[in-house]
Amino acid sequence: MKNKKLAQALAPVGVVAIVMMLVVPLPAGLLDVLIAVNITVSVLVLLTTMYIKKPLEFSIFPSLVLIATLFRLGLNVASTRLVLRDAYAGEVINAFGHFVVGGSLVIGLVIFMILVVIQFAVITNGAGRAAEVSARFTLDAMPGKQMAIDADLNAGLIDEHEARRRRAEVAAEADFHGAMDGASKFVKGDAIAGVVITIINLVGGFIIGMLQHGMSATESIETYAILTVGDGLVTQIPALLMSVATGLVVTRATAEADMGSAASAQLLQSRNALTIAGGAAVVMAIIPGIPKLPFIVVGAILLLLAQRVGAKEKQEATAEQTEAAGTALAPAPETTEQLLEQMQVHALEILLAPDLVDLVGGSADQDLLARVRALRRKTALEMGFVLPPVRTRDSLDLPTATYSVKMSGVEVGRGQAPAGRMLALGDGLDNLPGTLVHEPVFGLPGKWIPAELRHSAEMAGATVVDRTSVVITHLSSIVNQHAPRLLGREDVRVLNEGLKQHNPSVVEELVPGMLGLGEVQRVLQGLLAEQVPILDLGRIYEALSLRAKVATDPEGLVEAARVALGETIVDRNATDRVLRVLTIDPATEQILLEALRPGDAGTQLSLSPDRVESLLESVRAQVQAAEAGGKQVVLVCAPAIRPALRRITVLAVAHLAVLSYSEVSGTSLTIETVGVVGVGHAIAA
Incomplete structure (x- = not known):
């Protein structure tokens, strides 16, 4: 617990301390310690970027770049203050300066300028451009990745939890690359600031050395050039490391291994490439004037690696052939889960x-x-x-x-x-x-x-x-x-549980006391078969509860539910609050009532083929006449014959809705009769 609190306080305290470095003078001993910390942290960050498998594993990197940049600028300000004031900025800067200059001031300055050019013109600019391109491409690819996730979710390949995790990962990836685009600007600005501070140290130190410290021109330029080179190196080297780390992060594609493992595996994957490269190195050793030993050693190493890769490829090929032969002779047994997955039929x-x-x-x-x-x-x-x-x-x-x-x-x-x-x-x-x-x-x-x-x-x-x-x-x-086929038993259970949450009494009364889920499913499928919505499930359950006390035949249950949903059914078939209906003439309706017979699949109309054909022709003619005039019509009949009549009329006009007088009687809409149908005639209203 204490370690966690310490870690939480470390970052804000460190940032405040870095800001204080910009205004508070630091002693040379403390500056040496902070320079060592700066270099070590930069090396640690670079190595971390080489061992991550994908950029999001180092998501704090953009913020770390900003803090490290601010830290280096603070060290630059502190070292510049000591260089210009005391002509001494600690042993680390002094050692770096003497090591690089190495007795020749001109060579030291040239080496330092080369490092600055590499840092600013190559690494920093390249990393910044790579970060910008990565951010743009990541944002452009974001909609496609999200649609791919939705496709897997719709196909049932992943669940909602996995879909949310993938969406969060895609969003985090876009945010990371956007932040890296901004962080690369900090790195570039740090490089420019380092160059400006180096020039200030060199020119300002030369002037101060002669005017305030009484040095000669040669002594002043030598002293402050060594300090400038040392100061520049202790800041430019960590900046170079951070720039390289930035480039590695933004150019790293998602892989299954760290950079070292991936690089070795991919560079050694081609035997031909290793053989040609080794042969080229050996051939170059034959050129007159070129030292033979380095090229021969390098070529021999590459040829040896090519031989080992070839042996490994042969071994793998032999193993694959053996495995294939073994598989052909003795197929691997399939698990029950695999067979069940292959047997699954999608709805x-x-x-x-x-x-x-x-x-x-x-x-x-x-x-x-x-x-x-x-x-x-x-x-x-x-x-x-x-x-x-x-x-x-x-x-x-x-x-x-x-x-x-x-x-x-x-x-x-x-x-x-x-x-x-x-x-x-x-x-x-x-x-x-x-x-x-x-x-x-x-x-x-x-x-x-x-x-x-x-x-x-x-x-x-x-x-x-x-x-x-x-x-x-x-x-x-x-x-x-x-629609009826798509409503499964599990779907009914889900609907039942949903209704139970806000209307438990009606559910507990009906299921399972009066009807089982299978019987409720048949009723809902019967409603959907005639395009009747089942949104008002509470009212449907109430009607079924009343009907189930009398009888539980599916047809009677469906008709009871339809009567309860009468207003909804009428409204779906009305146009401009007018319900245009076709009625059945009384003589024909009486014939149909007398021809009504019970059956296993519900009531049926026992009519001769001639009468059935005559009735269907009359219905077809009236519907076509109404639709020719731009009218949507329904057929209205007595409640007792509605189910049986619907089974017949669907043969002539599949989309014609058949309603009972009970369903229409309670409506507040205007009812307009547009035709009368009957056996052997069609009467226009």
Whole structure:
């Protein structure tokens, strides 16, 4: 606990101390200690950057660069004060100066200037540019990485916890590279400041030595040049180390090993490269005038390494062949978990031909995965149940430009979405290039036209739809058509638990006392089969509780739930608060009531084929007449015959809603009768 508190206080105290160094004079002995700390910490930081596997493992590095830069500037100010005031700045600076100058002031200054050029013009500029490019590329790649995470989540490959962790890692990576871009500017500024301070020490010391200390010009320039070179080295060397560390961090790609292990593994991976390089070194030793021993030694080492790499490759190849032969003779047993994973059938899948994979990961409004997520949200908010995750993958078995929708492993829909094209629908198609096709949902005629002709097609009066919208519209139609199959027992349990949290009494009364989850599932599937939303689950449960006290037959339960949802059903089928209905003439309705028979799958109408065909023809004619006038209509009948009549009318007009008088009676909307249907005739209202 004490160590933790000490570590928390160390950073803020250290920063305050560094700031104080800029204004408080330091004795030469303390300056020696701080210079040693500066050099040692710089070496530690450089070595740490070489042992990390990915940049985020050293996420504190940008802040560390700023603190180290401020520390070096503080040491520069303190050493400059001592150099100009006392002509002495401690033993470390003095030793560095004499070591580099080595008896020749000119050579020492040249060496020092070379180090400054390397630091400023090569390392610092290169690291700054690399940091800037890394930050830009990381930010540009961020949306794609996030979409890839969402794709894995939708496909069920990862859970929500893993998705959140990956999103946080992507955001942290972007923040890190952005911070590194800023930190590189500190490194560059530190290099410039070091050069300016060096010039001040040299020129200012030369003048002060002659004016204040009474030195001769030669003695003054020699004394202050040694001190300047020493002072510059003790700050430029740590700055050079930090610049190299910065370059290593920003140029390091994510790897599975540290830099040393990765470098040795990758440099020694090619036997041919080692052989050619070793041979070249040996050949260079033959050139007249070139010393032979260094090149021969280097070439021999490379050739020896090439031989070892070749032997290792042969050994690995032999091991692979042995393993392959052993696998062929004795296949490895598969675990139960692996077999279960392979046996898993996904509830909903979209298969794409290889040339359609660009639909995934496109722009935000055209990305197929993003549109699938929007469809799942829309279905949940409109129909009251959550679609299972939609798995999206490519398939080599599909023809070019083809996509397929599978449900529980069985294909339920197929269409085309050619790359680089858009679907033009409606009028004005004659002058457009392409073969006439039919839109998969509504069967409208259309043509796949090049994307650049979109404006021309719209000017000609056609409606132009992008490829992603075609796929999503088709998927939405399939979802609506097969909604009952997509509502599983586990989904009902989740809905049941959700309702129990805010309306526990109605759940406890119905489940499991009166009905089991399986019976509730059949009722909800019956409602979804006729596009009745199950959002108001509380009202549905209340109606089922009342009905279950009398009988628990599925058809009766569904009809009780429909009556409870009457206002919702009427509202979904009304236009401008007007419900336009088709009624059944009394004689026909009486015939239907007398023909009603119970059955295992619910009530049935026992009618002769002629009467059934006559009734369907009458319904079909009335619906077509109403739709030709732009009216959406529903068929209204007696409650007793509604389920059986719905099973028959769906054969003629699949989208026609059949309502009972009980469902319509409580509505506040205006009811307009637009036609009467019957056996053998159709009467217009």
